[in-house]
Amino acid sequence: MFRHLRGSFEKKSKQLSQGDSLYYRIHKITSLFLNEKKIPEATLADIQIEYNEKTRILTIQVPYKVVANEISLQLNDLYGELKKDNITLKRVMVV
Numbered sequence: 563m564f565r566h567l568r569g570s571f572e573k574k575s576k577q578l579s580q581g582d583s584l585y586y587r588i589h590k591i592t593s594l595f596l597n598e599k600k601i602p603e604a605t606l607a608d609i610q611i612e613y614n615e616k617t618r619i620l621t622i623q624v625p626y627k628v629v630a631n632e633i634s635l636q637l638n639d640l641y642g643e644l645k646k647d648n649i650t651l652k653r654v655m656v657v
Contacts, residue, residue: 584649588613588620591647595640596633605629618652630656 592611601609610623624630634656644651 584615585613587647588644588649591643591649592620592622592640595643599632599636599639601629601632618650620651620654622654622656624656 589611596606596609605624605626608625609629610621612621612623613619614621622630622633624633637654637656640654641651
């Protein structure tokens with residue numbers, strides 16, 4: 563009985579650690595991408611990056627419409643950066 567529980571806990575902790583590392587990798591790559599593309603620093607503090615592991619959707623929330631348009635024009639470059647790190651996403655949304 564206890565072996566079964568221990569295995570379940572180990573499996574769940576492994577899944578959580580892999581999910582966290584994927585989230586941090588995506589967040590790091592996206593942040594570096596935004597810094598590289600010369601997004602104004604005042605807006606970088608306001609940008610929120612969220613990743614949903616179940617649906618594989620990356621959401622970038624930007625408070626300014628002009629900055630959101632600049633980011634959306636360069637999404638192909640962001641996809642390329644993510645593919646270099648073997649990360650595939652279903653969708654990237656800039657809101």
